[in-house]
Amino acid sequence: MSIYTNLPKLFVMLLLMLANASLVLAQDSDEHVAEQAQSNRAPSNSNVYFILQAHKKNYILPLIYTDNFNEQAYQDVPSLSGDEFKDIEAKYQLSVKFPLFNPGFLVDNDSFHFGMTIQSWWQIYADEISKPFRETNYQPEFFYRLPIGWQPFDGNVTLGLGVEHQSNGRSQVISRSWNRIYGEVIYTHGLFKAYFRPWYRLPEDEKESPDDPKGDDNPDIGDYMGHYQLQLQYAVYDVGMEMVIRNNLSTHKGAVELGLSFPLGSGLRGYLQYFTGYGESMIDYDHNQQRIGIGIMLDSDF
Template structure:
C-alpha cells in the first residue's frame, strides 16, 4: 500500500489537471447583478467544447483531507476485521465530455459524464491506510436549454439521462444500481436550484441492495446561493414515506482563500447514503478542504 504522503499530491494533481482545455470552464463563474451564472457557465463551456478532446467539469471537484465521521459504519466491515478510523480523507472528481449537439430540432446536447467519489482511511496506519469505499458513476444524458418562468423562477435547462453507480466490489460488499433520471434547473437572482427525480431500473432477484429506494428515495433537491465569492449550498433527499421516513442532507460552503485561485470548502453530511456501502447507515460527517470546481 502506498503511503498517504505519496498519494496525496497525485490526487490533488488529478483534481487540478483534467486538461488544459478545461481550464476556462473550471474558473469560478463571476456573479453579475444582471446576468445569469448558469448562462455564463454554459457560454464558458461552449468556448472549450470545440476542442476535440475537451473535458469539462461536471459535478463538484474537491478534496477534504479532514473528514470526520462521528458514526462510522463498522458493522458492515466487521466480517473482514477492519477497524475504521473516524477521521478519513474524502475526495471527488467529476467531468463530462460533449458527444453531439443539436440532436432534436437543433436542440439537445449529448454528454457522457463520470463521477468518482472515494473515502480513504489515509491516517489508519494499523490497517495500512486502505481505501474504504470508492463509488464509480458513469452517465449518459441529454441537455436542453430552456427559458420560461415558473413560480417566480426562471428555468435554464432540463436534462434526461441514464446513470450506473457501483462500488466495484464483490460478495457481501458489492453495491450497485441503475437509474433513469430527469433534472430541471432554475434561478432567481443569486439563488439557484435543481430538482432531480429518478426511477430505479429493476434488477434480478440476487440484487445486492434491493431496498436502496427506502433509504435514498426517488430523487433529490439542490439549492445554491451566491454571495460575493462565497457559495452556500444544500442537497436534500427523502423517501417521502410517512412511516420509516429516511433521508439525508448535505450543507456546503465554499469560500475564497487569500492569495490562492482555489477555494476553501466546508461540507457537512447527515443521513443515509453518503456512499453506496453506507446506503442503509446514518453517517454524521463534517469535512474541511479545498474545492476546485463547484456547480457554479
C-alpha cells in the same frame, strides 16, 4: 498517533491531483457553452466543444470525521475488520463530462453528455492497516438537457433526462450497485440555482443466495436513498452555499448535505461539507451517520 503525521504526503498528493485536473478540466458552465453555440455555429470551430469539462464539484477533504463508523458492513469480510478503521479519513470527488454532440444537435441550445463521477474514501491515517482506500464509488451517466425558454420570475428553466449506474466496484457481500433513470428540472436566477431530480430505479433479479454474484446486491436501497433529490445553491460575496436533500416519502429516510465554499485564489476554493443521514457512500446506503469535513475544491459555479 497524531493525524498530522501524514499531512505532508497528503498535500503533495492533493497538489498533484489538482495540477493534473486543472490541465484537463474546462470550467465553462452549460450556460456559457450554450452562448458559444449561438454566437459561433461554424463547422470549423465545432471541435471546441469536444473537451472534458467539469461536471459536479471537484474537491478533496484531507480531514472528514464521522460520529458513527459503519463497522457492521465489514464484519463478514475476512480480510477487513471495521474496528481497525479510523473515524477520521480523507475523501475526494472527481467529476467530468464530455459532450457527445455539438450543442443544438436536435433543437437550439440542447446538449447530450457522458458524465463520470468518482468518489473515494481514503483511510490515510490508518497506519496499522496500510492506509487503504476503504470505499470508491463510480457513477457513469448519459444525460440530455434542453433549455425551454420559460422564464418564471426572470429566471431560466432547463429540463433534463438521464440514465446512470452507481456502484462501489466490489464483489460478494460488500458489493453495492443500482441503475436509475432520472428526470431533472433546473431553475437558475442570477446566483441562485435549484435542481429537482426524481428517479426510477431499474429493477434487478433477486439473488438465490447472499453469495450469488448475480442479482440485486441491495434490494432495499430505495428505502434509504429515497426517490428524489433537491439541490439548492446560492452565492453571497463570492461565498457559495449549497443544500442537497434526498428523501423517501414512505419511509421518511434520506439525507441532508450542506456545503460552504470560499475563495482561496489561483482557481481554488476552501470547502466545508456536512452530511447527516443515510447513503453518504454506497457501502453506507442503509447506515445513519453524521460526517463533517474540510478541504479544497477547484473553482466552479458553486
